Amino acid sequence: MEPSPRSAELHARRIDAVARGVGSVLPAYVESAGGGIVVDVDGNRLIDFGSGIAVTSVGNAAPRVVEAVQRQVERFTHTCFMVAPYESYVAVCETLNGLTPGTFDKRSALFNSGAEAVENAVKVARHATGRPAVVVFDHAYHGRTNLTMALTAKNMPYKHRFGPFAPEIYRVPMSYPYRDGGLTGGQAAARALEQIDKQVGADNVAAVLIEPIQGEGGFVVPAEGFLPALADWTRHAGAVFIADEIQTGFCRTGTWFACEREAVVPDLVTTAKGIAGGLPLAAVTGRAELMDAVHVGGLGGTYGGNPIACAAALATIDTMRDLDLCTAARHIEAAMLPRLHALAERDPRIGDVRGRGAMLAIETAAADPALVSTVARACHREGLIVLTAGTYGNVLRFLPPLVIDDETLARGMDILEGAFADA
Template sequence: MDEPTLSVSGRGGSGLPQTRRLVTEIPGPRSRALSARRVRSVARGVSSTMPVFARAAGGGVVVDVDGNTLIDLGSGIAVTGVGNAADEVVAAVAAQAGRFTHTCFMVTPYEEYVGVCEALARLAPGGFEKRSALFTSGAEAVENAVKIARSATGRGAVVVFEHAYHGRTNLTMAMTAKAMPYKAGFGPFAPEIYRLPLAYPYRWPGGPQHCGEQAAAQVIDLIRTEIGAGAVAALVIEPIQGEGGFIVPGTGFLPRLAEFCADAGILFIADEVQTGFARTGTMFACEDENIVPDLIVTAKGIAGGLPLSAVTGRAEIMDAPQIGGLGGTFGGNPVACAAALATIDLIESGDLAGRARHIAELALPRLRALADRYDAIGDVRGRGAMLAVEIVRGQGDHSPDRARAAAVAAACHRRGLIVLSAGTWGNVLRLLPPFVISDELLLDGLDVLAEACAEILPTR
């Protein structure tokens, strides 16, 4: 396919040169000095992937305080898809901040909130009438989606899945699978959360070919026999799992679950916090298998870097809670809403979903070539600009190898490439480039990843 037209230099970041450049070791002296200050003032539990401090960012690069220019294959964890400090987003933010920064929509409403809800109603799957409510974080939106589902159905149980990540609040920690570091020592957690198997093709006992079909049958049986379908308010799932390791469920898994939910009166909630807003090559990942959720949860990429999230769904479901039952002081902040409207316009006018597909066309052959060379790369997967490699012990052993994954990531970081880790066992390297990254910069980043693999991984 032809590459979608875009101009990286026009996407903000003060016209930063779009090239990797190291002028000091990583981290440099100024980052090390700031790290020393951080230790004295920032709580230990707040972690960081990179050992450097950012000074500027734009296009596909982050510039640190020592002047090193790093290739950004993280996008602030799938947030800055339109580029960091995109010109149009900056202009919208500045204009709105000059008018007012806050009134609280629950006190004095404003048009920007309504405009975002209108855009979400137009963009979200389904031809039915929709409503939205806006919040600040993905976890807050997930929690409110559960509230809405319980209010609409009069039921209490919530079904979630192995390897899921839904947030860090008490309820969303209960919904999240991974104990360390997200849940350890923070319980007890909210009740009535039931975790069921995920169709994980690489690790499905029956193999990937029938994974979706077999896993769906198992989940449906467990809901019927161990929970009781009539007790379940909602099934909540990431169409492609994020923190869980960018797991793309086996084909047919999501449609079968959606069909079962519709028959059983269970609300199907798509957690698209990480997958939404063109990240996977469609506006929402559930569109790939023509899933129409009852509720869809969005955040991250919605507002070009400002904190905003939303729950969007069928009007009759969204209107179920009593007046005053939904809200929050900062939910749908006007500056964040202005940023969201500019971001959505950039995604649509620039065909950034098409750009995400182009990124996959460039990256996947490179990643698969690495898998052919290194037995320790057990799986390459993903969709659009949401791609991952899973690191294992190799030589026929598919056991997760967290240490090697961490070593490859560290080798990338030393060379000026931002990559993130993920997965229940911490053995997955995930790539989340901004859509506006140039082909040249993306390919350089993939070359750096190849160098890191050559340094750490044994060849076949």
């Protein structure tokens, strides 16, 4: 889409003020948003199939979240939990300890971003095990800090010319059913585990870190049996199994956490994105003996668990429970997936349709981003926000807010189908 007059003015200001390395998908500048609709400063309305990259699952201004934030702002905005603690930080940790998979004793620590959560999970695993090596997977994305860039697979734009990176990171093959040549989950796991045994050594592994469904890597859903096999090996090896649920967590895939689909119980879970209705908050939650192994002062940060973000998180989770957004995510899947499959049957350029809940994707048959870019631009022109993904740049991903209504969802699908027809 071309920027409208007010957005064009803001974009001109941006060029003179904002670093060029910070990109944006759309040229439209937002005035308001909610209910699956984003309104720009010129009054244009766009259907939102991005949710701020899976952040605004409860909407961009969920009433309970707004009210909780307003109340907290009036009381205090910050003390630093490490200086003067407060109840809402404790309450978020209690909630996460009860919500995440596993019935064992747990502890949580709060941070600002997904990358911080992943980095601190690695710190916990290394400290608790006394081992250095961290195993990650092809197509993985874990963040933009130095350590999480090392954990991330894709070079451009995340890693290019930003090295050298943190050491003792080892990458092994992912279960990628569309590109695996028919490997089962068990076979794909055996392939990865053999590589770990031979190239890293089980006794050196502090942690195996994986997204249960990969995000930026292209919404890759591993074959059934892959995650349980990895988790079993990790525990037998005395290492820590870390589930990066930053994009998949909080009802996005139709369960509270994607690991629950195969009853996988991680030792540590990292969360962020959907946790606080759009406010910056992240967490590491896991086995008490691991989390408590770190010395006092070894975890923290000035803004981690900010009281406003904590208030938003408690209201967000209450909203998810009250509106049963796990069921809502499954409803979105039931509405979108048949239409995506039908589109793939009509269009041979589409190679795969996959995903779970309100985390769905199309991969083109050719590993070429041109078609995906063309379709995405056409969607944007017609008023639908879609995001691209994938190691090869050939995946369209769909992350509608879980509170989107059926009519808006259907109109978005109409635009998507039209964009493919016109491309």
